[in-house]
Amino acid sequence: MTLEEKSPSSARILIIEDEQTIIEFLRVGLAYEGFQVEVAYDGWSGLRLFNAQEFDLLILDLMLPDLDGLEICRRLRAANADLAIILLTAKRELPDRIAGLNLGADDYVTKPFSFEELLARIRSVLRRRGRPQEQTVVAAAGIVLNSATYEVHKDGKAVDLTPKEFALLELFMRHPRRVFTRETLLNRIWGFDFAGDTNVVDVHIHHLREKIGDRAKSLIRTNYGLGYSFRPDEDDPLA
Numbered sequence: 521m522t523l524e525e526k527s528p529s530s531a532r533i534l535i536i537e538d539e540q541t542i543i544e545f546l547r548v549g550l551a552y553e554g555f556q557v558e559v560a561y562d563g564w565s566g567l568r569l570f571n572a573q574e575f576d577l578l579i580l581d582l583m584l585p586d587l588d589g590l591e592i593c594r595r596l597r598a599a600n601a602d603l604a605i606i607l608l609t610a611k612r613e614l615p616d617r618i619a620g621l622n623l624g625a626d627d628y629v630t631k632p633f634s635f636e637e638l639l640a641r642i643r644s645v646l647r648r649r650g651r652p653q654e655q656t657v658v659a660a661a662g663i664v665l666n667s668a669t670y671e672v673h674k675d676g677k678a679v680d681l682t683p684k685e686f687a688l689l690e691l692f693m694r695h696p697r698r699v700f701t702r703e704t705l706l707n708r709i710w711g712f713d714f715a716g717d718t719n720v721v722d723v724h725i726h727h728l729r730e731k732i733g734d735r736a737k738s739l740i741r742t743n744y745g746l747g748y749s750f751r752p753d754e755d756d757p758l759a
């Protein structure tokens with residue numbers, strides 16, 4: 521079976537966040553995943569954008585320069601009961617996180633977070649709210665991956681993956697043939713401020729290949745000098 525590129529998600533996301541690095545990290549990643557993304561750099565701009573356009577999901581930083589994130593959460597929840605809300609919080613903000621959930625936020629991630637972690641939360645809250653999104657199950661080359669149950673089967677047998685291995689495989693399967701550099705994989709799977717060695721990627725790829733029975737390295741290819749790509753097609757002209 522050949523995996524088709526998924527059709528773009530039509531969900532519209534508003535990001536209210538004042539940290540430039542996080543904004544760029546989110547904007548690029550979410551746009552690549554097919555989401556329509558708008559950004560507000562402070563609370564008042566966020567409220568104005570929210571009033572002017574329709575959104576399915578809000579990614580809200582709690583620490584903003586002008587308005588309190590909790591106050592924004594309260595107002596937007598009151599204005600739109602259908603809006604999915606995910607909070608970006610710092611570790612020390614535990615009381616605020618709980619207050620945010622009490623004010624109607626659906627979920628939160630704690631900084632620093634990886635893109636795949638946030639993406640999993642986004643998919644999960646959109647699924648819970650019955651919003652348009654990509655398919656939950658992807659299948660290729662005898663591998664079936666379910667991003668709702670976190671189960672992977674190869675030729676009908678369950679494969680036990682760590683969360684990082686699962687995130688790697690999901691990223692590959694959702695973007696067949698695309699070459700990912702080690703830096704991109706680190707950024708996406710380990711987080712935007714991961715400070716370790718890029719060897720961690722090679723080690724995880726090695727384990728993943730073992731677990732999905734790809735010792736020949738024909739499914740997850742090494743593109744020398746570039747990175748890795750997922751090649752499910754037997755008759756791949758570039759094989």
Ligand code: CA
Pocket residue numbers: 537538539581582583584
């Ligand atoms: Ca902030």
